[in-house]
Amino acid sequence: MSKNTFLVVANWKMNPLTLKEAERLVKNFEGGIERLNKRDFWEKINLIICPPAIYLGRLGRGKHYSLGIQNIYSETRGAFTGEIAVRMAEDAGARYALIGHSERRIHFGETDEQVNLKLHACVKSLMTPIVCVGENLEERNNGETTRVISRQIRSAFHRISILNLPKIVIAYEPVWAISTMKSGSSAEIDDPNDIMGIVILIKKVLSDIYQKDVADRVRIIYGGSVNPTNIASLLEVNTLSGVLVGGASLTVFDFLPILRKAYGREEE
Numbered sequence: 001m002s003k004n005t006f007l008v009v010a011n012w013k014m015n016p017l018t019l020k021e022a023e024r025l026v027k028n029f030e031g032g033i034e035r036l037n038k039r040d041f042w043e044k045i046n047l048i049i050c051p052p053a054i055y056l057g058r059l060g061r062g063k064h065y066s067l068g069i070q071n072i073y074s075e076t077r078g079a080f081t082g083e084i085a086v087r088m089a090e091d092a093g094a095r096y097a098l099i100g101h102s103e104r105r106i107h108f109g110e111t112d113e114q115v116n117l118k119l120h121a122c123v124k125s126l127m128t129p130i131v132c133v134g135e136n137l138e139e140r141n142n143g144e145t146t147r148v149i150s151r152q153i154r155s156a157f158h159r160i161s162i163l164n165l166p167k168i169v170i171a172y173e174p175v176w177a178i179s180t181m182k183s184g185s186s187a188e189i190d191d192p193n194d195i196m197g198i199v200i201l202i203k204k205v206l207s208d209i210y211q212k213d214v215a216d217r218v219r220i221i222y223g224g225s226v227n228p229t230n231i232a233s234l235l236e237v238n239t240l241s242g243v244l245v246g247g248a249s250l251t252v253f254d255f256l257p258i259l260r261k262a263y264g265r266e267e268e
């Protein structure tokens with residue numbers, strides 16, 4: 001995959017409610033992309049769909065896009081009712097794994113330590129981990145964003161070998177910018193300048209732990225209310241390697257324009 005490939009990660013969360021709907025959605029994405037008639041589309045866009053885990057093995061593996069799992073467990077096997085091991089996710093077709101999504105941290109009490117254990121489990125596999133970090137509204141209002149992000153990165157990467165860095169993706173997803181965390185219908189994303197600052201911060205923290213040249217190459221993506229309207233301003237943040245899309249990845253109407261604009265980003 002070329003280094004200019006832009007990651008577009010669809011996090012479907014706990015949607016849609018049937019396999020049939022999930023299949024239809026994927027089919028419609030593929031049809032829409034086909035109709036764009038861009039022969040180099042798949043060289044420029046790396047589409048990763050993260051459906052609910054139960055659909056993974058049943059959702060046909062696409063020729064072009066990859067599948068991801070929304071969460072994994074850190075243990076390799078055993079008496080952990082309800083959990084999914086990395087090997088199982090791989091076997092079901094997942095090539096990517098979201099780790100430490102804020103909804104896991106908030107609703108299921110996932111700690112920085114657990115995120116670190118999950119990352120260790122994932123880097124031992126062939127899957128690409130997507131480690132999610134981001135401050136909540138209170139932390140932001142208290143001016144704690146830098147401290148929170150630094151802590152989350154330092155903990156997540158504790159004892160992770162530098163050799164694993166090139167394959168890890170980091171998603172900066174401020175909790176307050178996630179569409180379902182907001183009241184009303186505001187489609188506010190983080191200010192592109194702030195996002196640029198966070199990308200620099202994450203690379204700085206990684207270069208303190210590892211070394212600058214390797215840290216600079218780590219791919220960082222942004223998530224939080226990405227939609228067809230605001231994608232253009234995110235594409236201007238040229239240090240971003242992609243986007244993580246929640247709600248807008250659940251309809252072709254919203255998702256296709258995001259893919260189309262991400263494809264044409266160099267011409268924007």
Ligand code: 13P
Pocket residue numbers: 011101173177178179180223224225226244245246247248
């Ligand atoms: P929204 O795009 O709906 O804000 O969700 C973001 C998200 O949490 C993706 O992981």
